[in-house]
Amino acid sequence: MNRAGAIAGRIAQIVPTFFLIGLVVFVLARLLPGDAVSAMLGDRATDETVQRITHQLGLDRSILSQLVAFLAQAAQGRFGESLAFRVPVASLIVERLPVTLMLTGMATLIALCLALPLAFVAAMTANRWPDILIRTVFQVGLSSPVFFVGLVLLTIFAAGLHLFPVGGYGEGFGEHLYHLFLPALTLALSFSAVIMRTLRGSILAVLRAEFVDFARAKGLSSRVILLRHVLRSAAITTVTLVGLHIGSLLGGAVITESVFAVPGVGRLMVDSIFSRDYPVIQALTLILAVLVSLTFLATDLLHGWLDPRTGV
């Protein structure tokens, strides 16, 4: 198969994926035990309100027509009205999604800055004390729940030393960066542990590979070997890892945003559960999954560019 064809094929795969994501979210909403509308509105709702909401949500139509209507509206970005905020769900999400994207973007950058140099140090000193120290620290990081790390950083750097704000998002790009630093660092700590661990392994594998021996035998200097072979393979590993873990980063953002009172979609999701704002939960589940599948696509394409053997 030619390369352009393979790339086009991979991009085309995204369409059925979107459809299936929509289907899962639809089925999920229909799992709601008992009468969905009464559950949403609580016991005190009048029959009239129940009927109005039932009709508004289209729950009085057949399942199939409900599904078609849901998918058609979702494809246009229409998710109905939030029950708690009384505004279109789409506008709530458009307002808050950039906050979450900025948070996860910053977290990824911080994680890479922490993990890349340390993974090299660990691999170069494999099984000697710097390696063991680095691995021990990251092992503890991997076992620490995000909300606890967040609370500890909050206590020390915000409440104790007053270096950072206790929460919120601020006004303007500079303040956003400042407000999101601690939450991003929180998210980055566990993520960098994952990157460090895998990257250390892959660097070790490259260093021990036959083609490196061959390069040495050819008389190439260690620096050339490091740059040409080790860095290239490290870049491939890192791209794959970041792509694969975008889901857990977004999941972590749900918790971090709650700890630091960051007005992103993660906090919106948790708040919506307590206010039984089902249209918002439904839309967020769908959009976050779409975001992940787009990241998978981007990862595959980038991977194909870095490593032509994969064929995409």
Added chain:
Amino acid sequence: MKRRLSIPFLIGLTILTVLVLCALFPDLVAPYDPLAFDYTAMMVAPNAAHPFGTDQFGRDLLSRTIHAAGIDLQIALFATIGPLLIGATIGLLVGWFGGLADTLVGRLIDLVQTFPFLVLVIAIVAVLGPGLNNMYVAVALVGWVFYARLMRGEVLVQKGADYIAAARALGYSQRRLMLRHIMPNAIRPVLIYLVTDMALAILLGSSLGYLGLGAQPPTPEWGVLVADGKNFFTTAPWMSLFPGLAIVLTGLGFSLTGDGLADLMDVRR
């Protein structure tokens, strides 16, 4: 390579043993009643009488942390056993029989994995309602895919092995080949993953507890205890600190044990 008990593995096992003892005999280990109010000792900083300090009602935090061990170990067990049973069974069946079912299950696994794990679990908990039991259901609905993928891969490896060709030549039934020959060999890496997954389950369970979606107060659960203390984090940081450290220690115990077992049984990860 020589196989031996590594130091991290022994540390992991020790942590888990202490935790299991706390979970089984909390009343013997804990110095106080975890629910007893003491208005003469409210929000006392850690001291000799209360090594972890007390909360705003004068309840002893060491005792509360010890009593929570039972719930959190229960989470580690219940939040992994469901996914294990469902996933391993599906993985075994589709790996062995292959065909259309294999393709469809493969697609389903890919699909579930496009959803951020925590987001999907939270969405299901939102539908079912907060609480531990609903959390177990949600985790089973999502988490089986990891086990199914792992089991399927192992079954495919074992299927091509010489001993299976030999057993086939002996005329053993499909059922016997699958259950008596493939399963015991394919399940080993899956069981080792189970131990590592328990560390993740503790993190997930305590996170949901912290958010108010998992264990409900007054159930003593470490995530709930951390959340209880968060409003006092400037004046009484120990209220959240010690339950949080308990989670870190438990997570560490499970992951060190899991890694140690993998090395010991020589399973590639």
